[in-house]
Amino acid sequence: MLVVALDGVPFTFVRRLFEAGELPNLRAIAERGPMAQMDTSVPNVSSVAWASFMTGMNPGKHNIYGFLDRHPGTKKTYIPTARDVRAPTILDRLSQAGKRVFSMNVPVTYPPRAVNGLVIGCFLSPNLEKASPSPEVYEVLQGLGYQVDADPWRARRDKADFLPHLVEVFDARMAATRHFWRQERWDFFMTHIMETDRLHHFFWEEMETEDPRFAPAFLDFYRRVDRALGEIIAWIDDDTTLVVLSDHGFCSIRQEVHVNTWLAQSGYLSYTTDAPKGLEDVSPSSVAFSFDPGRIYLNVRGREADGWIEPGPDYDRIRDELAAALAGMSDPDNGAPMVERVLRREDLYTGDAYAAAPDLVLEMVEGYDAKGPFGKPELTFKGEALVGMHTTPDALLSISGLALDAKRPHIIDVAPTILSRLGVAVPDEMDGVSLGDVVPVRG
Amino acid sequence: MVTGHPADAGFTVWLTGLSGSGKSTIATALASRIAERGLRVEILDGDEVRTNLSAGLSYSKEDRDANVRRIGWVCELLSRNGVVAIAAAISPYRAARDEVRSRIGRFVEVHVDASIEALEARDSKGLYRRAREGALTGLTGVDDPYESPERPELTVRTDGGETAETSVSRIVAMLEELSYLAPAAASQAAADVAYTEDEESEVTDRLRDLGYL
Numbered sequence: 141m142l143v144v145a146l147d148g149v150p151f152t153f154v155r156r157l158f159e160a161g162e163l164p165n166l167r168a169i170a171e172r173g174p175m176a177q178m179d180t181s182v183p184n185v186s187s188v189a190w191a192s193f194m195t196g197m198n199p200g201k202h203n204i205y206g207f208l209d210r211h212p213g214t215k216k217t218y219i220p221t222a223r224d225v226r227a228p229t230i231l232d233r234l235s236q237a238g239k240r241v242f243s244m245n246v247p248v249t250y251p252p253r254a255v256n257g258l259v260i261g262c263f264l265s266p267n268l269e270k271a272s273p274s275p276e277v278y279e280v281l282q283g284l285g286y287q288v289d290a291d292p293w294r295a296r297r298d299k300a301d302f303l304p305h306l307v308e309v310f311d312a313r314m315a316a317t318r319h320f321w322r323q324e325r326w327d328f329f330m331t332h333i334m335e336t337d338r339l340h341h342f343f344w345e346e347m348e349t350e351d352p353r354f355a356p357a358f359l360d361f362y363r364r365v366d367r368a369l370g371e372i373i374a375w376i377d378d379d380t381t382l383v384v385l386s387d388h389g390f391c392s393i394r395q396e397v398h399v400n401t402w403l404a405q406s407g408y409l410s411y412t413t414d415a416p417k418g419l420e421d422v423s424p425s426s427v428a429f430s431f432d433p434g435r436i437y438l439n440v441r442g443r444e445a446d447g448w449i450e451p452g453p454d455y456d457r458i459r460d461e462l463a464a465a466l467a468g469m470s471d472p473d474n475g476a477p478m479v480e481r482v483l484r485r486e487d488l489y490t491g492d493a494y495a496a497a498p499d500l501v502l503e504m505v506e507g508y509d510a511k512g513p514f515g516k517p518e519l520t521f522k523g524e525a526l527v528g529m530h531t532t533p534d535a536l537l538s539i540s541g542l543a544l545d546a547k548r549p550h551i552i553d554v555a556p557t558i559l560s561r562l563g564v565a566v567p568d569e570m571d572g573v574s575l576g577d578v579v580p581v582r583g
Numbered sequence: 584m585v586t587g588h589p590a591d592a593g594f595t596v597w598l599t600g601l602s603g604s605g606k607s608t609i610a611t612a613l614a615s616r617i618a619e620r621g622l623r624v625e626i627l628d629g630d631e632v633r634t635n636l637s638a639g640l641s642y643s644k645e646d647r648d649a650n651v652r653r654i655g656w657v658c659e660l661l662s663r664n665g666v667v668a669i670a671a672a673i674s675p676y677r678a679a680r681d682e683v684r685s686r687i688g689r690f691v692e693v694h695v696d697a698s699i700e701a702l703e704a705r706d707s708k709g710l711y712r713r714a715r716e717g718a719l720t721g722l723t724g725v726d727d728p729y730e731s732p733e734r735p736e737l738t739v740r741t742d743g744g745e746t747a748e749t750s751v752s753r754i755v756a757m758l759e760e761l762s763y764l765a766p767a768a769a770s771q772a773a774a775d776v777a778y779t780e781d782e783e784s785e786v787t788d789r790l791r792d793l794g795y796l
Contacts, residue, residue, distance in 0.1 A: 185795060207790050207796065208790075218783075219783065219786055219787065219790070221777040222777075223619070250777070251777055264786055266778060266782035266783075266786055267782075270782075289789065291789075292789060292793045293788075293789075293792050295792075296792055338793075341793060396794070432794075432795055511794065512796055513796065526793075526794045
């Protein structure tokens with residue numbers, strides 16, 4: 141089985157390009173395995189989405205809720221990594237079943253866990269050496285010019301300079317994919333392309349508005365990815381199942397929304413300093429704080445460092461009041477509603493890692509991108525560098541030999557489908573359900 | 584190594600010492616250090632056990648020994664099935680502890696030691712004050728005996744100098760030395776923190792530039 145993960149590639153956008161006669165190889169893939177629009181995790185950031193994919197479980201079990209979290213009972217924050225993924229991944233399960241596995245760049249696989257095969261860490265790796273499972277692999281990757289991730293700072297400094305850099309990172313990623321695919325006959329091989337997501341973050345709006353400086357380069361990048369897919373199709377034989385998927389959709393940012401600023405302005409959050417930088421500066425009397433994207437944590441006694449809200453009726457009452465207020469958040473420029481829905485933890489998560497879950501999660505109106513910094517003076521912000529944001533219902537999935545058209549898959553359904561295809565029992569603890577029997581496609 | 588939990592990975596760490604000496608604190612921190620090694624771990628805390636497994640038992644010598652045997656029995660089942668069991672219980676009588684030790688085999692005893700004066704001064708649960716006021720009788724170390732271990736694998740002192748973190752590091756080092764845990768270098772991928780401070784700030788900058796924070 142060969143899995144190609146295209147980070148942040150929207151189903152609807154790909155369909156639009158198909159209609160315009162673009163992406164012939166991806167279209168051919170979609171003919172072998174009808175492509176479906178797929179739902180993703182809440183929140184819809186890559187670390188949560190891919191951890192959900194890798195485990196077939198909801199965050200309440202795998203414990204990854206975002207790119208930042210806090211140690212229980214403290215104001216110390218950390219970046220969740222593979223170390224914090226509390227559930228076995230499909231790599232672990234396939235390894236245990238004696239299958240040879242390869243995985244490259246899939247969030248959240250840093251630090252690489254020991255498997256029956258190779259794991260090359262994701263963009264959360266601090267450097268290439270630490271992304272590599274062994275000195276030998278490090279040497280190979282270095283020789284291919286492989287980079288853990290494109291440098292986003294270059295996009296912030298000069299967008300025109302970022303594009304060739306992105307191409308270089310993508311080409312090296314493909315070179316490494318080629319190298320390790322040829323190395324042995326893997327039972328499960330997965331490569332993850334982050335560059336599409338990076339392209340979208342910095343150029344989605346320019347693409348949508350057909351900005352002559354960047355829109356053609358945007359399309360060229362997609363053509364480059366499609367050519368790579370053409371090469372990949374040529375590698376595989378009839379017995380190899382090809383899976384192509386993304387982890388979320390994309391849209392243009394109208395405004396970035398500083399949720400902590402709204403909490404502070406509305407009297408729910410205060411700080412111990414005039415220039416707050418992080419959770420450590422949140423005052424003990426605060427009701428709630430937020431982490432990206434739209435995760436809201438109440439100051440609950442016994443859970444947060446200075447928690448005072450009693451679990452039970454007090455918690456319910458305060459949370460209901462806060463949820464109602466959050467639902468009314470509006471754009472200060474024009475009064476437009478910014479929040480689609482306010483979701484409660486018990487409606488989203490279940491499992492051993494439930495205690496760490498946010499109390500509320502904001503589902504924003506498309507275009508309003510909930511952000512997590514502390515102490516920003518302005519509630520909303522429209523920058524020129526970051527112009528694209530994730531959406532939840534528009535990921536894509538294609539599995540060769542599996543008719544998906546009538547189904548509405550969720551990203552947690554892919555892991556059980558993969559296990560069944562490879563003849564490995566699907567454990568009861570997985571939340572996803574197998575999407576059906578995959579039949580080999582001939583010819 | 585394929586991620587998995589071989590049945591022979593299990594063992595029991597038995598923390599014994601007076602009330603308030605820091606057994607629970609050490610147990611919690613030790614559990615997370617062991618979990619970081621990829622091992623499954625459970626804590627049996629004396630205070631909690633008395634609300635379920637040993638509910639109804641008194642503080643007589645017989646019942647205290649019965650409590651220790653029950654905790655020991657659960658530790659034995661866990662250890663036998665590849666889980667690291669950490670018991671945090673006063674367990675005042677030497678004979679009962681030794682009995683549990685010989686049943687389990689893969690067993691290390693850690694004496695969490697603090698002077699009664701220090702414990703009275705700290706008195707985190709208010710027990711020593713109540714004992715002195717006569718509102719509580721049978722408090723170990725005050726009017727009930729505590730038999731210190733004669734040959735514990737390790738003694739940690741929690742009444743000055745040594746922080747809980749240091750105590751835990753000494754226990755981990757002892758477990759490595761006795762081959763219950765793989766030496767840190769060999770289990771580096773699992774034992775090290777994911778990031779050094781510099782690395783974490785570098786990755787944080789990258790996440791910020793991507794608008795993910």
